[in-house]
Amino acid sequence: MPVLETEGLKQWHRRTGRESLGHWVMWLIGVAVFAYCWQQISQATTWFFVWDAPTIAEDIWTRATPPKWEYITQLGKPIWDTLNIATLGTIIALVLAVPVAFLAARNTTPSALVIRPIALLIIVATRSINSLIWALLLIAIIGPGVFAGVIAIAIRSIGFCAKLLYEAIEEIDETQVEAIKATGASRWQVMAYGIVPQILPAFAGIAVFRWDINIRESTVLGLVGAGGIGLQLSSSLNVLAWPQVSLILLVILAAVVISEWVSAKVRGAII
Amino acid sequence: MLRLEKLVKTYKTGDQALKAVDLDIPEGQVLALIGPSGAGKSTLIRCINRLVEPTSGKVYLAGNELTELSAGALRKERRRMGMIFQEYALVERLTVMENVLSGRLGYVGFWRSFLRKYPQTDVDEAFRLLDRVGLAHMADKRADELSGGQRQRVGICRALIQDPALLLVDEPTASLDPKTSRQIMRLICELCKERGLAAIINIHDVALAQMFVQRVIGLRFGAIEFDGPPDALTPDVLTTIYGEEDWEATIEKIDGEDDEAAE
Numbered sequence A: 001m002p003v004l005e006t007e008g009l010k011q012w013h014r015r016t017g018r019e020s021l022g023h024w025v026m027w028l029i030g031v032a033v034f035a036y037c038w039q040q041i042s043q044a045t046t047w048f049f050v051w052d053a054p055t056i057a058e059d060i061w062t063r064a065t066p067p068k069w070e071y072i073t074q075l076g077k078p079i080w081d082t083l084n085i086a087t088l089g090t091i092i093a094l095v096l097a098v099p100v101a102f103l104a105a106r107n108t109t110p111s112a113l114v115i116r117p118i119a120l121l122i123i124v125a126t127r128s129i130n131s132l133i134w135a136l137l138l139i140a141i142i143g144p145g146v147f148a149g150v151i152a153i154a155i156r157s158i159g160f161c162a163k164l165l166y167e168a169i170e171e172i173d174e175t176q177v178e179a180i181k182a183t184g185a186s187r188w189q190v191m192a193y194g195i196v197p198q199i200l201p202a203f204a205g206i207a208v209f210r211w212d213i214n215i216r217e218s219t220v221l222g223l224v225g226a227g228g229i230g231l232q233l234s235s236s237l238n239v240l241a242w243p244q245v246s247l248i249l250l251v252i253l254a255a256v257v258i259s260e261w262v263s264a265k266v267r268g269a270i271i
Numbered sequence B: 001m002l003r004l005e006k007l008v009k010t011y012k013t014g015d016q017a018l019k020a021v022d023l024d025i026p027e028g029q030v031l032a033l034i035g036p037s038g039a040g041k042s043t044l045i046r047c048i049n050r051l052v053e054p055t056s057g058k059v060y061l062a063g064n065e066l067t068e069l070s071a072g073a074l075r076k077e078r079r080r081m082g083m084i085f086q087e088y089a090l091v092e093r094l095t096v097m098e099n100v101l102s103g104r105l106g107y108v109g110f111w112r113s114f115l116r117k118y119p120q121t122d123v124d125e126a127f128r129l130l131d132r133v134g135l136a137h138m139a140d141k142r143a144d145e146l147s148g149g150q151r152q153r154v155g156i157c158r159a160l161i162q163d164p165a166l167l168l169v170d171e172p173t174a175s176l177d178p179k180t181s182r183q184i185m186r187l188i189c190e191l192c193k194e195r196g197l198a199a200i201i202n203i204h205d206v207a208l209a210q211m212f213v214q215r216v217i218g219l220r221f222g223a224i225e226f227d228g229p230p231d232a233l234t235p236d237v238l239t240t241i242y243g244e245e246d247w248e249a250t251i252e253k254i255d256g257e258d259d260e261a262a263e
Helices: A015-043 A047-062 A069-073 A077-104 A113-127 A131-142 A148-171 A174-182 A185-222 A229-238 A242-271 B042-047 B071-078 B094-103 B110-114 B120-132 B148-160 B178-195 B206-212 B235-244 B247-262
Strands: A003-006 A009-012 B002-010 B016-025 B030-034 B057-059 B081-084 B168-172 B199-202 B216-220 B221-229
Touching: A003 A148, A003 B030, A015 B206, A069 A077, A069 A242, A077 A174, A077 A185, A077 A229, A113 A131, A113 A148, A113 B042, A131 A185, A148 A185, A174 A185, A174 B081, A174 B110, A185 A229, A185 B110, A185 B168, B002 B042, B016 B042, B016 B221, B030 B094, B030 B168, B030 B178, B042 B057, B042 B199, B057 B221, B081 B148, B081 B247, B094 B120, B094 B148, B120 B148, B120 B206, B148 B178, B168 B178, B178 B206, B216 B235, B235 B247
Parallel strands: B030 B199, B030 B216, B081 B168, B168 B199
Antiparallel strands: A003 A009, B002 B016, B002 B057, B216 B221
16 A cells, blocks of 8 residues: 555555565565675686686687688688578578468467467477577488578578567457458458458568578588588688688678678668 | 348357347448447447357348358358448558459459459449549559548448448448548448448447438447437437437537538
């Protein structure tokens, strides 16, 4: 009861005395837990390596600069592979995500009891496993190379795209759907006229957003042998060729900046 | 033309929106459905084309019983019932032309409609209707660029291009200003007369209903309380429909507004 009446005056407080005492106790407990954890971490750390870090970092920096510029001739193909992995993977994922999203959305699913849970399971299962792990699995199944990378990216992206898309489907304006139904339209026509125009901007946004993420994800896929520039990165790291590593990182940075720029442009044009 | 027999709708929550409504509408009659919010006006209209499934009772449209129809047969019958909505319910991201042509969805196949390859006769009719409501120059605009009154005109075209025998009109003027409201009501009633359509018009504005329709039904708690000509809507009748209120004063005041709007 935050309103107190004393001598005919009504006073208002945000919390009663008891509640604010409770808040202080909670804060106290929070600070105590933080201090304890800090102490634990501190004990488990080999501080020698931490104090050592600046000199090591400086050492690597001097070895890595300047980047080995002439190595760039060997990076054209791998970065092109990386872009292809991201793009093809995103396209495949979108094609598969659209039906999954329609089956998962509460207002379009044919059966909320059987099919919707299956669709949600697909979404959760594909989302919860990192693309690097998918790549490891797929390399074992279909062998190393770009194809494994494409499939890994595609599988990983299905859940992400389907989840965002089905949320968009659930948020549509139902009166527009009702109006199309009232004309005597069939189920597919209701979808094409009542639902699709409403989710198209969301779909385009999701596609570009995921493509942008996939460019970054596909740069590391080569570390496990699934093609792309990551392959060069891991072999350079293995032979401690630091000037090559720094050049590869620069190339990856450039690719990500460009993809970021493209996706910002496309999103701006659609929405 | 349209006959409702003991139409009942009980929602899952237990609310009884309609209690055994009986109603008979002859060919070409324009009827206003008035009543307080929650009286079941929208439910009644939606039970006719089964956007809401009635719990029990029968609906006959030109002799055909609608409540027992399969999904496919229902779609065929829905073509005969054009619907006009309170918030226009246009597909906002499609053009005016696409919105009007969507009224033909019940007649064309999926691929034709998907690829926007409507028969030329449909396109001709769409242009004719848009011209009739004064929006021929807007055909290529996107629906969300239009004003409220213009959107409602597009909604009317979409309903009429279905070639319906009956119009179901749900609060056509609730989102419009008084002048546009009158223009839209006049347009709907004129078009019904031109084409000999029957219409059920849900409406909050009693004075507006009295200006345009031949028959008024008063609904209260899902039951019909009044059925008669608009002149018979006396303050006593309004009190039985809506509850206590100083009707003489308020209705006169609205009438005064009408004159201003008409000028």
